[in-house]
Amino acid sequence: MRVFVRSLFAALALAVVAGLTLAPRMIVGPARRAFLDWADATTLPVFGGVAYAEAERLLNTAMFVPLGVALALLLPLRGWPLAVAAGFVVSVAVEYLQAGIPGRVPDPPDVLWNTVGGAVGVGAVTLVRALAVAARAQRGSVTRT
Template identity: 45%
Template sequence: MLHRHPLLSLSTLAYLGFVAWLTLTPASSAPTSSDLVLRVLARLQRYDELTWLTYDRAEFLANVALFVPVGLFLLLLVGTRFWWVAAGLAFAMTSAIETAQRSIPGRVPDERDLLANTAGALVGIVVGVVLTLPATLRRGRARRTRSHQPA
């Protein structure tokens, strides 16, 4: 699988490295613990339409968004026929991250992160299935046409 798609594999590994950097860095030096985030949220909450956007909700949505590419990359690596393997891998990865965070100073594992990360990966998987559906249908038609032709 990885040797057949070297560029996709490299892109996936690079993105997973980015996810690891964001999620496994000690809280004191984490790239996500920034006054900038709080200032942006405060500014957004000035608009009546965005008063619902609390820090907890923004963090949840960010976790969903962070894992959309994970689901998409995993789906492309394992193939749409095995979308459930991509979902399982994403769930296993986010479980491993939450477990590892127990031993990282300042990090707190949270079941909501497990839910958000898995939901994001599932969104990525659905996007991947939808985007690859035309090619999948073409391959299926071509396979059926070849099997019905006389030898």
């Protein structure tokens, strides 16, 4: 059951990334504009000085964090490099496919920011798992007298 739920989460994360990055702009554009307007309105007091290019990088990074989490959950603890590599491959595939989609323009620097987002998600899962392993080992090594 756990593998099924994790696989479902990974499929959902991949579907969201695909929808946001591969749908024609005329379909995704209005939702993207509404999100950016909402983000501007709610974060203006905190992030008022953030330029569009920086916001775009942050959004590209944030979009891949759930995918990184999902990929890391599908693999064993030591499989984290494979999860980061898979995030990179998905990002490269997205940029390649965007070349043939109306209104989409591939942007090679997006590969970097998407991969960073995936790595952040993988890193979070790996850290939590490593801490859990250490805690279990600690409990197992405590002697009771």
